[in-house]
Every structure is written in structure tokens, then in C-alpha cells.
Amino acid sequence: MFKKYIALSLVLVVLSGHLIAQKRPNVVIILSDDHAYQTIGAYGSTYAHTPNIDRIANEGALFKRAYVNNSICGPSRATLLTGKYSHKNGFRDNETSEFDFNQDSFVKQLQGSGYNTAWVGKIHLGEKLQGFNYFDVLVGQGTYFNPVFASKDGRKQTKGYVSDIVTDKALGWLEGLGDKEPFCLVIGHKATHRTWMPDPQDFGKFDSIDFEIPKTFYDDYASRDAAKLQEMSIDKDMQMEYDLKMFPTLEAMMADGNFKRMDKKQRDQYIAYYRPIYKELEAKKLKGQALAEWKFKRYMIEYLNTAESMDRNIGRVLDYLQEKNLADNTIVIYLSDQGFYMGEHGWFDKRWMYEESFRTPFLMRYPGKITPHSTISGKVVNADIAPTLLELASVKVPSDMQGKSFVNILNKPEAEHRKDLFYHYFENGEHAVSPHFGVANDQYKLIRYYKRVENWELFDMKADPSEMRNVYNDPSYKKIVKSMKKKLLREIVKFDDQEAKAIFFTDIDK
Ligand code: CA
Numbered sequence: 001m002f003k004k005y006i007a008l009s010l011v012l013v014v015l016s017g018h019l020i021a022q023k024r025p026n027v028v029i030i031l032s033d034d035h036a037y038q039t040i041g042a043y044g045s046t047y048a049h050t051p052n053i054d055r056i057a058n059e060g061a062l063f064k065r066a067y068v069n070n071s072i073c074g075p076s077r078a079t080l081l082t083g084k085y086s087h088k089n090g091f092r093d094n095e096t097s098e099f100d101f102n103q104d105s106f107v108k109q110l111q112g113s114g115y116n117t118a119w120v121g122k123i124h125l126g127e128k129l130q131g132f133n134y135f136d137v138l139v140g141q142g143t144y145f146n147p148v149f150a151s152k153d154g155r156k157q158t159k160g161y162v163s164d165i166v167t168d169k170a171l172g173w174l175e176g177l178g179d180k181e182p183f184c185l186v187i188g189h190k191a192t193h194r195t196w197m198p199d200p201q202d203f204g205k206f207d208s209i210d211f212e213i214p215k216t217f218y219d220d221y222a223s224r225d226a227a228k229l230q231e232m233s234i235d236k237d238m239q240m241e242y243d244l245k246m247f248p249t250l251e252a253m254m255a256d257g258n259f260k261r262m263d264k265k266q267r268d269q270y271i272a273y274y275r276p277i278y279k280e281l282e283a284k285k286l287k288g289q290a291l292a293e294w295k296f297k298r299y300m301i302e303y304l305n306t307a308e309s310m311d312r313n314i315g316r317v318l319d320y321l322q323e324k325n326l327a328d329n330t331i332v333i334y335l336s337d338q339g340f341y342m343g344e345h346g347w348f349d350k351r352w353m354y355e356e357s358f359r360t361p362f363l364m365r366y367p368g369k370i371t372p373h374s375t376i377s378g379k380v381v382n383a384d385i386a387p388t389l390l391e392l393a394s395v396k397v398p399s400d401m402q403g404k405s406f407v408n409i410l411n412k413p414e415a416e417h418r419k420d421l422f423y424h425y426f427e428n429g430e431h432a433v434s435p436h437f438g439v440a441n442d443q444y445k446l447i448r449y450y451k452r453v454e455n456w457e458l459f460d461m462k463a464d465p466s467e468m469r470n471v472y473n474d475p476s477y478k479k480i481v482k483s484m485k486k487k488l489l490r491e492i493v494k495f496d497d498q499e500a501k502a503i504f505f506t507d508i509d510k
Helices: 002-022 051-059 073-082 106-112 162-177 225-229 250-255 264-284 288-323 382-392 475-495 498-504
Strands: 026-032 061-063 116-121 134-138 148-151 154-157 183-188 330-336 362-365 374-376 421-425 436-440 444-449 455-460
Touching: 026 073, 026 288, 051 288, 051 330, 051 362, 073 106, 073 382, 106 116, 106 183, 106 382, 116 162, 134 162, 162 183, 162 288, 225 455, 250 264, 264 288, 288 330, 330 382, 421 475, 436 475, 444 475, 444 498, 455 475, 475 498
Parallel strands: 026 183, 026 330, 061 374, 116 134, 116 183
Antiparallel strands: 061 362, 134 148, 148 154, 330 362, 421 436, 436 444, 444 455
16 A cells, blocks of 8 residues: 555656646846846836836836846856856956856756757857857847847848847747747847937937936045046046037038948938037037036936837837737846946946946746735845756756855745855956955945955945945944955855955955
């Protein structure tokens, strides 16, 4: 009798395992570029118009505290794929690194277990992809108009606007799959990367908004030496021509690479919108703060106009999944490769371990498994996504992945996932941000800069959420410095970051 019972149980286990295998979820990751959570309705922006991104939040979970390990384009994608920090997957910075596609990735694991896999759009990790049944990716950074794509058949230009084309290609691939499931599709958007080039149909949508100047816009960077050296100030570094399309003459505008690649209709639409703005600006003869604030306003408009097409195209993907009855068994993730400054500290761009670039928007919908309209406050990092998706797909997580699956907190809004967050930014080039690494917990953030600037910063995030006062040398924080250094060393050792370890032990305190 007992033997029979065991045999029956085994049959049931095998059967249910088989059923689970058949029901493995599809995965659609929509990955934007430089999209700030401050400009998303679901994250509380009052001026944002992001109905489709908000739809994912309404039907799934919004992660309040999702972070990246290295706040820059290529490295963030490398981490998403590998589940490893930059020093382990080898893609440390955009300027000197080459991504080794021979290494393992969560997509390779999914493909090996029967998933159909594809990456369409921006990847920024070269053109020799592995692990994908299909790919059609933007060459390098890609362009907003008439972009060139690279696939297994080589490079080819497609006419039109990038967010539409990327979505057309992605839906075309899904359509071609027929009933083949499961699939894993990454849709990589060019938006909202610099220089912001909106779809002309979105011109004017934010022109009348009186954007509030962030309270840290006139930051003087006192007590933060690395911040003093940066070159990402809207006032000083944002370019009137390249960024804001304010060219002194029409000829100069047309000589710019962004316009040279447009067809006549596209060019005419840009001329019709931008030339009157230039004439108006010229008449105003703005200087000093008035000009800085004009630039801030135009920056907001350019950026939000560019995001419009992306959000509209995200809606097309959600509609498609609905129409094809795929929505219930498809995990949809929306995230950016990092956060972005929308005038906080006077900046545009990213890179810093300060909150606006350290954090990223992250939304996840999985009907039946994730409570609609839920908010998750546990801290997660982008390295955690790969093991999470593998667990949800019932695929064993390779032991060398450094991320930690957050499946167990998906329906626990208050549960903690990671106590401390480790960060390491390596690039030492454009925008002059000193390389740095650090650790953050719920109250404190400790940062060690090196190469351009050699120093430490400590922030008390509860007393100073805008990170304006470095209290590293404040005697009343001596104990905190000591305990945060202990935490930092523990993270360095845990993630096996030898470069950070050597710098950590280089004593620079006088
Ligand atoms: Ca980026």
C-alpha cells in the first residue's frame, strides 16, 4: 500500500511538473534609455503624460526602490543580461569595454530550456549577439530618424521614427512566432537618450507648462569635490545647438548630422517647429539665470516630447498581448537602464551614486502572480532581474550569477530584499564624473571617489534626502563612517571587486 502511494505521488509530481513546464511564462522586457522616474505619472510626476507605462503599474507592481549597480547605458544592459556586476561581466564603461557574448546570460539559459528569444532595438553592446533566436538591434547608440539596424543578415537602414520602428519589428517577430511559446523578448528603446529628437506629431505637447525649477537647481556643490568638477550642468554644458536645436542659421541647423539624415518632410517639420522658437529666444536676449531657466524649460519639453512616442508604442505592445490572449501568461517589465537628472543639482545626464541616477523606474506585471496596483518598497538592483526571471521560468539559476531573485517579495510590499546596496561607476571620460564606488542602506550612503578626485562622502539620507551635505568629516558621524565602511568592505568582498578593495585600503584620510 505504502509503495503504491509513493508511486502515485511520483506520478502526480511528474505530471504537475509537466503542467508547470507547459505553463512557463512568456517574458517581455521593455527597456528605455535614460528615462527618469521623476517624469513618470505612476512615480508621482504631476506633469507627466505616461498612460501606458502607468498601465503596467496599475495592473502590476511599482518598485519604489529599484537601483542599478553602475549608472550608465552599456554596463546596465550587460548586468541585466548576465546578472553580474560590471567587474565580473567585463563591461565596465561605454568608452573602453567590449561585451563578451560568449559568457552566460539569463537569455541563454532561457533559450537552452526551450524559450524563443529576441532582442529588438537598442542594446549598446555590439552586434555579435549570442543567445537570441532573432535580433535586430540599433547600431551603437542608434538614431531617432531613419536608423540603421544590425541583424544576423548584416546592417540595414529603416525609414521612419525609431520608437515606431522598434515596436513594428518587435510585434512582427511576435506575430511570426505563431503559437510558439514560451518566448522572451527584449524591446530596447532609444528614447529618452540625448540628443532628444521627438516624433514631430508630439511637438508642442508640453510647451505651455510652467515647469517648477528643482530646489537644488542652483547647487554650489559645497562639500562635494567631485560634483564641482562635473560637466553636466544645464546652464554651462547643455548645448544650445546640439541639444536644444537653437542654431543661429537654418544652414547651420541643416548641416548638423541629426538633420542631414532626415528626409525632406521630417526636416520641414523640424524647421517649422524650431525656427520660430529660435527667433523668439533671439529677441529676448536672455542672460545669466534667465537663460539657464529657459534652457531648463526647453530641456524638459524636448525630453517629455521624446518620451511621448515611446509611451504610445508601449501601449501598442500591451494591446497586442491583450488581443492575442497572451497577457495573462506574460511577464511584462518596464525599466530604464538608469535614472536621469531633470535639473536636480542643475544637471542633465546620469552616472552618480546620488539617488536620481542610482535609482531607475521599474514596473512589473504578471497577472495572477503579482497583485495589481501594488507598490514594493524592498530594495532591488538590476543584477537581481536575471535570477528572478529564471526562477519564474523554472530554470535553475547559475551559481555564478551575483543577483538575488526577488520572487519571494513580489506580493510582500514591505518586505526587505537587500539591506545594503553596492555600487561601482568606472567610466572616466565624458561629463567628467570621477569614478566611484559605495554602499547605501535605508539611512546612509557612503561613497569613495578615485582617479579624478580622491575622497569620501557620507550622506544622511533621512536628514538630507537631496544629498547636499557631505558629513564624512563631521565628528558627530564618526561612528556611522566606521560602520558604513565595514558594510562597504563586506559588499566589496561579497561581490569580489578587487579594484575597489585595493582602493578601499588606500588610506587617504589625513
Ligand atoms: Ca542610459
